[in-house]
Amino acid sequence: MKIIPVILSGGAGTRLWPVSRKAYPKPFMKLADGKTLAELTFDRALDISTTGEVITVTSRDYYFICRDIYKTNPKAVMDKQIFMLEPMGRNTAPAIALAALQLRAQYGDEALMVVMPSDHLIRDFDSFKKAVHTAAEMAAQDYLTTFGIHPTQPETGYGYIKAGAELGTGVRSIEEFVEKPDLETAKAYLKSGEYSWNSGMFCFKASTLLETMHSVCPDVMSAAQACYDATLTHHVPIEMDQNRFAEMPDISIDYAVMERAPKRAVVDSRFDWNDIGSWNSMATLAESDVNGNRVEGKAIAIESNNCYIRSGDRLVAMVGVDDLMVVDTKDAVLVAHKERSQGVKDVVQFLKSKDHEAAIYHQTVHRPWGSYSILEDADDCKVKRLVVKPGQVLSLQLHHRRSEHWTVVDGTAKVRVGDDEFLLNANESVHIPVETLHRLENPTDTDIALIEVQCGDYFGEDDIERFEDIYGRTDDSKQAS
Template identity: 75%
Template structure:
């Protein structure tokens, strides 16, 4: 039985704002131990993969983040990993359909896909692996199989699955999917013993899934085939044409297939699953002090109880407060009552409506070539610290409304200004006038860092015209690169 894990990696960056944001969502934020959910998910997936191959469905913006994270695993052969890059968000049914077509093309109809969202935390690895084997055996037998999480509380934030006739000690046919219930209904579900939480994880035989999808959501299959035939492949990186991709229905795999198909099974999953859907859930990962406070980073509590504090670079002090969540980052602070953690999404919606960049970006913004951190942003100048990874090249570009000054603070950069190309060493500077072609490159095997000072009438990231770009972003105006 050949198992090909499929990771769905992305996110809206709403429920764990201000740490999680659209440009750097939950899978990539660090946990208290310094690891990320994306890293932990890939490690689990690679441990399951029969031939060391994991398929990741993500966006081009997250592709480089994923790739860097995966390389941390010493068992990872990065050339064996496949990345399907979505040009826009289109829900789980199209993502899984496209992944199925890729797995079918490479491994045939009998391969087993194990669908794994990248933002779940699972610590009981051996129990998880055993459960995957149970689900994969059912999938090989023609069942569309999902992982039902044993409910430990009457949660109203999850969908539920009602089990029907037993297939074996750990699995049953699916009787019904039910939407997120109110509290009293959730209590009755848990008390009955017939319901589990809907985890969003699945095991499918590729041929079975595509046949079932043809029967229940033929429009998804039809447009996915069109989209799959319009791919742009660069090694293990597969991109889809935007015009075809946007014709895909925006529908989840639950609605498109699982709620309509006939041969469905749910596996009773007893591993410790957490989708970390709120700051309360994040707080629950930490041990509390005697007053019930849970703290990450540099924080002091005085006469305060039952608070969660996540401090960034600054010291956070809480005096005489109870039941609060305080999350501090370099450019935003969240203060909320712990019973209102789901209201964080409303903050993000408000910021989006105001077109505020804090809904999308941090002060540090990650790019394919490295990252930049905004040190100062005023009406008369903008100052950034750029870190360029080894072998990476920023696009050949010019700006219409600003000039730039680059000072190398560590390493040696290769710089092009107009038609001139030269090496810029540490503690040396260069000036790039308005309307002048320029490019920055790191030809060395260590990171280089520069301070960039922008002067002019406008410093928006859309004041950029690209002429060459190794990352395929000639038409993009969203990045300083």
Template identity: 50%
Template sequence: MLLPIILSGGAGSRLWPVSREALPKPFIALPDGETLLQKTLKRAIALPGVENVLTVTNRDYYFLTRDEYESNTESDSKHIIHDYLLEPVGRNTAPAIAAATLHACRKHGEDTVLLILPADHLINDQSSFTQAVSTATTLASQGWLVTFGIHPTAPETGYGYIESGEALADSISHKVARFVEKPDLETAKTYIASNRFTWNSGMFCFTAGAMLAALRQCAPEVLSAVEQTFAATGLDKDPVVLDATGFTLAPDISIDYAVMERADKVAVVPVSFDWSDIGSWSALAELVAPDDRGNRTSCETVLVDTDNCYVQSDSRMIAAVGVDDLLIVDTPDALLIAHNSRAQDVKSVVARLKLLSHATVQHHRTTHRPWGTYTVLEEGVGFKLKRIVVKPGASLSLQMHHHRSEHWVVVSGTAMVINGEREILVQRNESTYIPAGTAHRLTNPGVVDCVMIEVQTGDYLGEDDIVRLEDRYGRV
């Protein structure tokens, strides 16, 4: 049995301001409209014999992930069974893979072949990918811990490298001689010239039993912490939410450091398919065809005497005059302007914003919830305006607020509203007023989105002034 394990997390700070902590890189739509997470799922379920997919992600991303998967019609047509392990906190790839391994052993047995796929990779050549996985699966069934090495196309300093050792019996794969950290430019050039090095892709393949043994030998502290987590976790629930107390104690360490660099029987399958981890705006810009002056745009633009620029905007028209070699990325609440050569340094902007506790690190103006989305339209002293979209059949929690009152105006669809002791149907162009301290809930009973404008007034309008009394999404 081949079980793809999709690891979905990481803020993707180099892709700020589009990537935020509440909407990280796997959920960013690429120029073709699909997200990296959707593409990873399609790539996984296209492999022969795949019937189950296990996704390891943060519990805050569960509903986003489920929505992304539900939009994949191929998953439905193949009757793919989706399982989830939800992390209470991010603890890097070693604890995540340890949890996936224990889950696979418990549910499918130690002979199950696990294929570890980060959710933020882009691979278009499905045929070559399938062949590489077939090679890796064969090695995994022989007890090897397998990694995939990407043939380097340039002396890249942003990736780790794998040095190949002796060739294995299939004449394709090699025993790993060593893993090397991100090198400087001159060292990277020597690696390329030697023809012995490949980029470390972060994709792996092994049996559950082999990884369990390797964890026990190389990283017993990781395995012990995750085993304690499992002992305190309700494993029969759907989804499985890992126990916060135990998982927080797991070491924050990558699978490379914890296991792959220490284990004995580690192999690399060199591959030549197209691959990118979309690690910067420069990498994402490459997905857009350039015009005759080298400009790449994914929005309405007017460019005058402008060359070799990338321009992206959510909604506004962008004009540029007399500039060269710029990255211009516009969102409703933040604008990035950077030189093309400094794309990797966008993370330093995020680091400074974190020190300021700036809201643009965490959220967009539009925030996703299990029931839909809300967008902050305007706010000031004592008031806030939101546009709220509730999906068909979805429901906000039964809740109340201590410090604010709310006025709901339905502009599209229909809302079934609990307002204190009353339950009322509010239709388009109708409204209801909810005083502070009143229990209330909105449910969309229709088959189309319910859209409403919410006007909040009060002396405190923070999102933490929500007392949930009942919630179908387990947030009480």
């Protein structure tokens, strides 16, 4: 029995702002132990893969981040990892359907796929593997199987699954899916013992899923097939055809398939599970002091109770307050009452309405070639520190409204300005006038660092015209450097 995990890696994670932002969302934020959810999910996926292969469905922007995270896993054979890149978000049904088409093409009708989001935290690998084994047995019998998390409290932030007839030890048919309930309904669900939390994880044969989609959601299936047929699937990574993908319905796998499928099952899953859906969820991962305060980073709480503090480089001090959440990053601070943790997404919506960069970017922005940190952002200049990874190359580009001045602070850079190409060593600099073609490359086997000073009347990232780019970004000039 071949089992190939499918990781869905994307989403904005707006309820975990300011740490999770669109350009660097929840799967990539570090937990207290220094690991990321994406790192832990990939490790868990490798643990259940029977071939050492994992399919990751993500975007072009996140592909480079995922790839670099995966490379750090000693169990990973990177040549075996399959990345399928979405040109835009279209919810989970299109993503899973395309992964199923790829899996069936590679492994045939009997191969099983275990679908898991990249932003869930599960530490009990042994119990998780047992649940996967049970789910695989049902999937082999052509059931569309999901993992129902045994509820421990009347949670209003999750959807629920009502179990039906028993199909085997620890697995039952699905009677119905229900939406997020109010508190009294959630209490009734918990008391009845018939409901579990909908985890958003699944196990099925790729062929069974596709046959079911032909029957219950033919519009999604036909659009997925057309997109897959138009895609160059032998390329690495696999980039889904943009025009066909844009025509796919924006719908979840629950609505499109699971609620309509005739043969479906739920595994009673007893492993620990946390979808880290809010700062309250994140707080449960930190140890509590005698006053109920949970602290990550540099912080002190005096005469304060039941607070959560996550700090970065700065010391955060709280005096005489209760039930607050304080999350401090280099360029933004969140202060909220614990009972309003779900409302953090409203902050992001407000920032978006004002076109504020803090809705999308951190002070440090990760790019395929490395990263840059904004040191100053004034009306008359912008200053960045760039770190370029070994062998990486920024796009050949020019700017219409700003000049740039590069100074190497560490390493040796290869620079093109106009038609001239030369090496720039530490403590050496170069000026790049407006409307001048330029490119930066790291020809060495260690990171290089530069300071970039921009001067002009506009410093937006959309003032970039690309001519050549090894990362395929010449069609999207609004991405940074």
